[in-house]
Amino acid sequence: MPLPIVAVVGRPNVGKSTLVNRLSGEQYAIVYDQPGVTRDRVYRECFWGAHEFQVVDTGGLVFDDETEFLPMIREQAEIAIRESAAVIFVVDGLAGITDADEQLGGWLRRQNIPVLLAVNKCEGSKYGLSLAAEFWNLGLGEPIPMSGIHGNGTGELLDELVKHLPPPEEVVAESDEIKVAIIGRPNVGKSSLLNAFIGENRSIVSPISGTTRDAIDMSVERDGKKYRLIDTAGVRRKKNIDYGIEFFSINRAFKAIGRSDVVLLVIDALDGVTDQDQKLAGRINDEGKACVIVVNKWDAIEKDSYTIYDYTAEVKSRLMFVEYAPIIFVSALTGQRVTQILDRIDIAAEQHKRRVPTAILNEALNEAVTWHAPPTSRGGKQGKVYYCTQISDSPPTIILFVNDPHRFNDNYKRYIENQFRKTLGFDGTPLRFIWRGKKDREVEKSKNSAFR
Template identity: 70%
Template sequence: MSLPIVAILGRPNVGKSTIVNRLAETKGAIVFDEPGVTRDRTYQPAYWRDREFLVVDTGGLIFDDDTEFLPLIRQQAMAALAEASVAIFVVDGQEGPTTADEEIATWLRQQSVPVLLTVNKCESPEQGMAQAAQFWSLGLGEPYPVSGIHGNGTGDLLDEALKHLPPQEELPETSEIKVAIVGRPNVGKSSLLNAFVGENRAIVSPISGTTRDSIDTVVEREGQTYRLIDTAGIRKKKHIEYGPEFFSINRAFKAIRRADVVLMVLDALDGVTEQDQKLAGRIADEGRACIIVVNKWDAVEKDAYTIYDYGEQVKSRLQFTEWAPLIFVSAETGQRVEKILELVNTAAEQHKRRVTTSVINEVLEEAGNWHSPPTTRQGRQGRIYYGTQVSTQPPTIALFVNEAKLFNDNYRRYIERQFRESLGFTGTPIRMIWRSKKVREMERGSANRATRV
């Protein structure tokens, strides 16, 4: 990553994610009154005075407990510290110094990274200095009283943090492709992210629901920059209670909306489930480009026909995204993982592709010659006057016709197939707007009346 990094560390439930959201001026980190909500390290872009940097949220550090995710959380926090220019050690001003704070302080004193001791939950400026004074005993220098909720003291903290960041460099403009990795819990999304990056960037566990936040990771391949967004596993709505998982899934849906391309990950052993079908429908509704990634392919018993039969089953069950390319991979072994980015490049390019009006009308003329529009029992036939592309991401084509209701669903699907066969549009949905002549005349009449008035 080219921007300098500020790592946020501390024991559970001291308000690290609240501090991250305050410094980054976003709500990107999940804040919930429950310890252990944050697990992976998550990056948020931040800006202070004339400097840009990344703020990294980490899970709560506990050194004397090796149960569940705690060793993996420590590993993630240590990785964040290793790449940071400065660390912000967050403690709870209302609770005072604890044994866990002392253990973390002892560990931080052994590191080579400068540390700013930040006393959170100092909501009152008058009492804040007294609350902060208790933490001189940790031996990490001056404690900075702040309120992550109200923002008190964060300006002074950022002024001090800037002193430890390397000089600002002129960074070249890069066009990145945003890629969201989505799917049901435990299909291997985080493993796929780690396979791309080549390190344990996200915590991987056989326990479903390990990933809580949407995790952004930037990688570069052959001069192209990709922002990979790992997301929480999306379960059926009826199984979700209000709390961390509720916020996690909302983050996943937002990740789909801000992505250029969505990698929809399936478990090869489970096949396509009802939840996968619903998720495919959501991706199509959002108008995102998509690649279907069948993970754990190494665990499937295969013969010469398996991949073809399986592919047909996936396509038939995911009708909302039948236009999406399909790739069979193993995140564990790395099989075909790098080929995913080749498909991403194509899908991203097609998603923002624009076609001239003359080419669109050539396709329409050819389609009409092969299969003319349907005729009603009363002898009325649909007629397409012309078409033009009105927007991209996704490609959206407006067709101007005599009366839209004369074109049934079968013929509309036929026209879309003709566009795909003639023009490609691999990996992206196409939106078709059928506009009746009567509607256009009414709009033109309204405009004329407004002009006369």
């Protein structure tokens, strides 16, 4: 069976995200002193002793349907509880029992699921016991005093939690997943795309910019392959970003690029490619990540027989940083071609990790040099390419041994890359070339001999 899930719930600003960060051992969930920072369900893997499980951070629960986002946040929390083996109900020990705690406690008692009552912000053992005592009145069993910031009491909390989890031998470790970050500007449809992938409202969708804040992970399986989809906050221009929640959200989005295998760069078909899209493409290329360009809202475009070809040419010309990326036109709203994105992801992920034998690489190199000889300087000195070999993957990195790297201009280097792609493929992944001359090799040899 897959890893069991534990939902962390509570009213706003009681320290749920701080506790999730403490349990997972990483600062993934955004922590900020303002209600409503967490909105979607955010999953993190944890372990305690022999037990492995996932904790899911949820938005602050308030039973007020007139406040913006709160009904949707509550819907996300309800989904998290339905799929969980147990619930950790976090309350604020310093604030004492509030009306919202009593409402939420009564609601949890009706859910027919084990509930552990974690009284947060209890920093000292004796002081914490006195603060926690009041919460017996919620009728949810023994309150456990703890501190998400300092870690006090979290061991006792986890000891009680694992009593409600299945035996470790019944939990099967997950197979390798392809990690896919969904990146783009605000309101291009990233969360709608994630929901279309999995067939449920996993992320809150709203026309209001900044709805998604944390990087939200979700696993999807198809034909025996597993994918971890990471929905991220929309990235605006740096000058428009104030320090605070949005700053941390965008930082999480950039980190999602770093921990992904493939990046889906989502473009709004109505807006076309913007300057911010170009900057994001540059970031993806700098990180050396495989990429698929997803043009969303294609259903809203008036088309003729030439539209898709003209639009493709426009996207390729404006996103030259990721010209290696395939382009797919979809509609997250109607589901048009959404499932085909996974096919593009498969190819890009495979090519990103691909290794090509040296003999085949040199056949491609010799063919390229035969068709177009290296340039000759004004002094009559010509560049010479001796051989090449691949030294790493993710992304594929190839070293070319030449007489002098300075004799090869940027145009010729682009030609070599294009010929390698034409001959060998590498669709969807950047290629890195290192041009090494005779002097470089001689210096390297002398360094090696000095240590013998």
